[in-house]
Amino acid sequence: MDLLPDAPHRRLNRLTGEWVLVSPHRTARPWQGQVEETTQEKRPEYDPSCYLCPGNTRAGGVKTPVYDSTYVFDNDFAALLPEPAGGGVDDNGLLVARPERGLCRVVCFSPRHDLTLGGMSQPALRTVVDTWTEQYAELGALDWVGHVQIFENRGAMMGASNPHPHGQIWATESLPNEPAKELAQQVAYTGDCLLCDYLAAELRDGSRIVDSNDRFVSLVPFWAVWPFETLVLPRTHHGSLTDLDGADRDGLADILGRVTRRYDRLFGITFPYSMGFHQRPTDGGEHPKAHLHAHFYPPLLRSATVRKFMVGFELLAQPQRDITPESAAQRLRDLDSD
Amino acid sequence: MDLLPDAPHRRLNRLTGEWVLVSPHRTARPWQGQVEETTQEKRPEYDPSCYLCPGNTRAGGVKTPVYDSTYVFDNDFAALLPEPAGGGVDDNGLLVARPERGLCRVVCFSPRHDLTLGGMSQPALRTVVDTWTEQYAELGALDWVGHVQIFENRGAMMGASNPHPHGQIWATESLPNEPAKELAQQVAYTGDCLLCDYLAAELRDGSRIVDSNDRFVSLVPFWAVWPFETLVLPRTHHGSLTDLDGADRDGLADILGRVTRRYDRLFGITFPYSMGFHQRPTDGGEHPKAHLHAHFYPPLLRSATVRKFMVGFELLAQPQRDITPESAAQRLRDLDSD
Ligand SMILES: O=P(O)(O)O[C@H]1O[C@H](CO)[C@@H](O)[C@H](O)[C@H]1O
Ligand SMILES: O=P(O)(O)O[C@H]1O[C@H](CO)[C@@H](O)[C@H](O)[C@H]1O
Numbered sequence: 001m002d003l004l005p006d007a008p009h010r011r012l013n014r015l016t017g018e019w020v021l022v023s024p025h026r027t028a029r030p031w032q033g034q035v036e037e038t039t040q041e042k043r044p045e046y047d048p049s050c051y052l053c054p055g056n057t058r059a060g061g062v063k064t065p066v067y068d069s070t071y072v073f074d075n076d077f078a079a080l081l082p083e084p085a086g087g088g089v090d091d092n093g094l095l096v097a098r099p100e101r102g103l104c105r106v107v108c109f110s111p112r113h114d115l116t117l118g119g120m121s122q123p124a125l126r127t128v129v130d131t132w133t134e135q136y137a138e139l140g141a142l143d144w145v146g147h148v149q150i151f152e153n154r155g156a157m158m159g160a161s162n163p164h165p166h167g168q169i170w171a172t173e174s175l176p177n178e179p180a181k182e183l184a185q186q187v188a189y190t191g192d193c194l195l196c197d198y199l200a201a202e203l204r205d206g207s208r209i210v211d212s213n214d215r216f217v218s219l220v221p222f223w224a225v226w227p228f229e230t231l232v233l234p235r236t237h238h239g240s241l242t243d244l245d246g247a248d249r250d251g252l253a254d255i256l257g258r259v260t261r262r263y264d265r266l267f268g269i270t271f272p273y274s275m276g277f278h279q280r281p282t283d284g285g286e287h288p289k290a291h292l293h294a295h296f297y298p299p300l301l302r303s304a305t306v307r308k309f310m311v312g313f314e315l316l317a318q319p320q321r322d323i324t325p326e327s328a329a330q331r332l333r334d335l336d337s338d
Numbered sequence: 339m340d341l342l343p344d345a346p347h348r349r350l351n352r353l354t355g356e357w358v359l360v361s362p363h364r365t366a367r368p369w370q371g372q373v374e375e376t377t378q379e380k381r382p383e384y385d386p387s388c389y390l391c392p393g394n395t396r397a398g399g400v401k402t403p404v405y406d407s408t409y410v411f412d413n414d415f416a417a418l419l420p421e422p423a424g425g426g427v428d429d430n431g432l433l434v435a436r437p438e439r440g441l442c443r444v445v446c447f448s449p450r451h452d453l454t455l456g457g458m459s460q461p462a463l464r465t466v467v468d469t470w471t472e473q474y475a476e477l478g479a480l481d482w483v484g485h486v487q488i489f490e491n492r493g494a495m496m497g498a499s500n501p502h503p504h505g506q507i508w509a510t511e512s513l514p515n516e517p518a519k520e521l522a523q524q525v526a527y528t529g530d531c532l533l534c535d536y537l538a539a540e541l542r543d544g545s546r547i548v549d550s551n552d553r554f555v556s557l558v559p560f561w562a563v564w565p566f567e568t569l570v571l572p573r574t575h576h577g578s579l580t581d582l583d584g585a586d587r588d589g590l591a592d593i594l595g596r597v598t599r600r601y602d603r604l605f606g607i608t609f610p611y612s613m614g615f616h617q618r619p620t621d622g623g624e625h626p627k628a629h630l631h632a633h634f635y636p637p638l639l640r641s642a643t644v645r646k647f648m649v650g651f652e653l654l655a656q657p658q659r660d661i662t663p664e665s666a667a668q669r670l671r672d673l674d675s676d
Contacts, residue, residue, distance in 0.1 A: 007423035010512065012434035018515045021438060023417040033499030079361040079651075079658055085345035094532075094539045095560045096350035100359060151650035159647025161371030168650060174348065176656035177356045194432075201432045222433045276654040297653050309497025312489035312506060313417075315635050316614040318514035320417055 010318075013223035014198060016181045020225050021313075021320040024327075035305040036157055043114040043163060052164035054111045069124070070131040071108040072169075078104035080170060084144075101144055102172045107131060109165040116154070116165055116270055118260035125253035132169075132277070133241040133249070139171040140242075140282030147175045147281050155272025157299055157307065171282075179278050186289045192237075195291035199233050208329040211258045211337055215251025218259045220329040225319040227301045227308050228266065228328050230259055232294040239290045240279035256294075258337035263298060265335045273298035348656075349663075351561035352536060354519045358563050359651075359658040362665075373643040374495055381452040381501060390502035392449045407462070408469040409446040410507075416442035418508060422482075439482055440510045445469060447503040454492070454503055454608055456598035463591035470507075470615070471579040471587070477509040478580075478620030485513045485619050493610025495637055495645065509620075517616050524627045530575075533629035537571050546667040549596045549675055553589025556597045558667040563657040565639045565646050566604065566666050568597055570632040577618035577628045594632075596675035601636060603673045611636035 006025045013020060051058040054066040059076045080102025089097040109128050110120060117125065132150050139148045152167035153160045175183070186194045202208055202219050210230060211218045221231045232255055238244055244252065263271035274297045280290040301308040301322070313320055344363045351358060389396040392404040397414045418440025427435040447466050448458060455463065470488050477486045490505035491498040513521070524532045540546055540557050548568060549556045559569045570593055576582055582590065601609035612635045618628040639646040639660070651658055 007425075008418050008438050008440065009423070009426075009435050010438045011427075014432055014434065019512075021417065021510075021514075022435075025419070026415060026417055033497055034494035077364060079359065079364055079660075080346050081363070085347070087345075088347075089349075091539050091543075092535070094352055094536045095543070096352065097347050097360075097560075100346050100348045102346065147655070149651060149655045151654050153647075153650040156372035159371055159649040170651050170655070172359075172655075174357075176359075176651075178653075178655050197430070198432045201429050205429075205433070222435075274650040274653050276650060278654070295654060309491075311497040312491040312612040312614060313487060313508050313514075315516075315612050316489050316616070316633060317485070317487045317508070317510075317516050322417075 011223045013221075013225075014194065015185055015221075015223075016178070017185050018181075019318055020223055021318050022324060023320060023322050024324045026322045033309075036307060037305075045112050045114050047113045047164070050113055050162060050164050052106075052108050052162055052166055053113050067108065067111055069127045070110070072105055072131065072135060075104035075106050075168065078102075080104055080172065098174075100173055102170060103139060103142075103145070104171075105135065105139075105169045107135070107150075107167045107169060109167065113164050116260065116264070117152075117256055118264050120165075120257065122250070122253060122257065125257050126250055129241070129249045129253045129256075133244070135169050136241050136279065136282075139169065142171070143284075144173050145171045146283040147172050147179060148279075149176065149179075149276060151274060151276030153274050155270065157272040158274050175281050175283070179281070182278055183281065183287070183290060186291065189289065193289060193291050195233060195293060196237050199235070207326045210262065210329055210332045211255060213251050213254050213258075215248050216255040218255050220325040220332070222325060224325045224328065225310075225321060226297045226299065227321060227323055228263070228271075228296075228298050228332060229325075230296045230332070232256070232259065232296070234292055238292045239287060240292055241277070243292070259296065262332045262335045262337050263296075266332065267300060267304040269304045271298055272300065349561045351559075351563075352532065353523055353559075353561075354516070355523050356519075357656055358561050359656050360662060361658060361660050362662045364660045371647075374645060375643075383450050383452050385451045385502075388451055388500060388502050390444075390446050390500055390504055391451050405446065405449055407465045408448070410443055410469065410473060413442035413444050413506065416440075418442055418510065436512075438511055440508060441477060441480075441483070442509075443473065443477075443507045445473070445488075445505045445507060447505065451502050454598065454602070455490075455594055456602050458503075458595065460588070460591060460595065463595050464588055467579070467587045467591045467594075471582070473507050474579050474617065474620075477507065480509070481622075482511050483509045484621040485510050485517060486617075487514065487517075487614060489612060489614030491612050493608065495610040496612050498610075513619050513621070517619070520616055521619065521625070521628060524629065527627065531627060531629050533571060533631060534575050537573070545664045548600065548667055548670045549593060551589050551592050553586050554593040556593050558663040558670070560663060562663045562666065563648075563659060564635045564637065565659060565661055566601070566609075566634075566636050566670060567663075568634045568670070570594070570597065570634070572630055576630045577625060578630055579615070579617060581630070597634065600670045600673045600675050601634075604670065605638060605642040607642045609636055610638065 008023045010019045085099035149170045208220045218232045279292045280287045299307040346361045348357045423437035487508045546558045556570045617630045618625045637645040
């Protein structure tokens with residue numbers, strides 16, 4: 001690095017074209033603000049009041065079947081509906097609205113109420129990867145679905161209302177903001193693939209690599225916004241989960257287990273985060289430059305109870321972080337991943 | 339509106355070029371997730387342990403003077419430093435970092451520990467507006483300052499670590515992401531001024547207007563992301579606070595008092611939010627199309643304890659909201675503003 005090590009600077013997020021402000025000198029700042037509650041109760045394997053546990057009844061009276069690996073169902077309170085809706089608003093290009101179709105699904109990762117991704121066996125994680133892959137294929141095959149967003153909100157701090165291990169999938173007609181920005185940057189890149197070249201640069205440098213196996217690498221991106229943000233990338237060029245072969249999927253399952261175990265060990269709690277995949281749009285186009293990847297966005301900064309607030313300056317101007325991506329990577333790397 | 343009233347749709351944020359997903363049918367969704375604590379203690383006029391109260395000692399031993407209106411000082415834990423730093427990183431355009439200079443200041447709105455903007459008198463609010471204006475002028479006059487970000491984080495939920503009424507100002511060398519996006523949209527607009535024309539469209543429609551006086555209007559923008567987000571706009575074209583005459587500044591003070599009083603009455607608590615101004619960059623350019631405005635981003639959704647989480651889908655794809663901007667405006671409008 002040719003920057004003074006402690007000097008405030010900004011870094012370019014090459015994947016979105018936006019900037020993040022880094023203030024490495026500021027880590028000594030005392031914290032007198034809100035601290036989060038940590039109720040790290042030991043959960044039972046089965047919770048009779050959990051609507052995601054096998055055999056229990058959901059909102060609206062539907063019964064969750066007795067499942068033994070993963071289980072997918074349509075969200076009872078879906079933010080999007082599959083019915084086409086007509087109309088739209090356009091007042092001189094100033095007030096513009098369009099109908100949006102979509103499907104929202106819930107993916108239970110395991111029948112066990114007490115597990116998390118990091119605590120699941122390699123075959124069970126592989127089943128989760130396979131389920132995501134099938135869902136991407138199935139939803140993406142609908143002629144009106146342009147984008148399939150697979151994600152997990154983990155922990156009350158990230159808005160999850162149920163600790164049962166589960167994620168969501170929202171499939172939309174149009175390409176949402178974030179994947180649209182990333183696709184535009186990937187398409188504008190003059191080389192073959194932006195993320196293949198970026199990964200090569202990271203592997204050469206080494207200081208932000210957290211973990212790897214023969215198929216996947218996890219790293220703290222050079223432009224990370226969240227304190228312990230990570231990016232998971234396949235070593236070779238793949239546009240989507242459906243491009244992966246069996247060994248790739250094993251590699252993805254392995255790296256996801258490692259990343260989440262490192263997270264859980266960092267502050268000794270089930271680490272809250274939102275994570276999700278970005279992959280090739282399903283609008284029928286080829287998109288040869290889209291490169292599959294997963295983002296992990298965890299909010300915690302200093303401890304189990306002190307989070308990073310993305311507020312005033314961040315909302316109105318630009319994200320800001322205190323610890324450097326290099327020191328975050330070092331701390332994650334120093335933990336055990338098995 | 340030519341959309342079905344309850345149909346999911348997306349709206350274009352004309353000021354940033356990005357979209358927001360609106361799910362009006364979803365308001366019946368039950369909430370079982372995290373609820374916030376509300377400790378609405380009555381605060382004393384003076385708190386001997388508050389470092390922003392007159393006469394008390396701050397971190398590093400500096401004494402806050404005995405002030406009687408507003409008081410501005412350099413942040414003791416500034417995220418930015420004014421010293422020029424050399425260097426930078428550019429690894430094939432993939433890893434890109436630049437030094438960033440800046441100044442971070444704290445603005446105490448009042449010596450009284452127990453007040454908030456909504457509880458201050460009109461002359462006291464006018465003094466806050468004058469202070470912001472002087473700071474914008476003073477910091478903007480530094481030849482290396484390109485942008486002056488005035489903002490307030492209010493409430494523990496928004497990362498404020500001290501309830502004493504205060505805001506912050508971060509002045510930066512470069513133009514941050516959000517004002518850069520907004521400026522690009524304003525410059526690309528083919529009419530004279532995007533926000534003047536937008537305000538005219540909103541005044542014609544009326545359904546999203548919250549409040550107004552002869553100089554300023556407050557409204558829930560057509561593209562609002564946060565449940566009760568508002569935008570404050572001058573009725574005529576002004577690029578910055580320094581363009582306002584005395585009557586304009588009175589009008590701004592008045593509308594800020596009204597907006598925050600409505601907020602505080604909505605759920606019967608000091609309403610948490612981040613707010614701030616976007617105005618003409620201070621890079622020496624003319625920027626005739628930049629239009630002064632203030633954004634209020636409040637996180638609460640249903641009650642004093644249930645917030646909107648901007649998590650999985652929002653972070654990875656696109657912001658999503660449940661209640662419509664029109665119903666939010668109606669609820670704010672129905673409250674007393676005096
Ligand atoms: O007011 P503070 O304590 O400096 O800090 C607060 O506002 C800053 C600017 O929005 C954020 O970067 C911090 O995350 C937040 O806690
Ligand atoms: O999982 P839920 O309860 O549907 O909802 C959660 O995830 C959604 C998608 O990220 C967000 O829109 C909600 O704000 C959040 O509470």
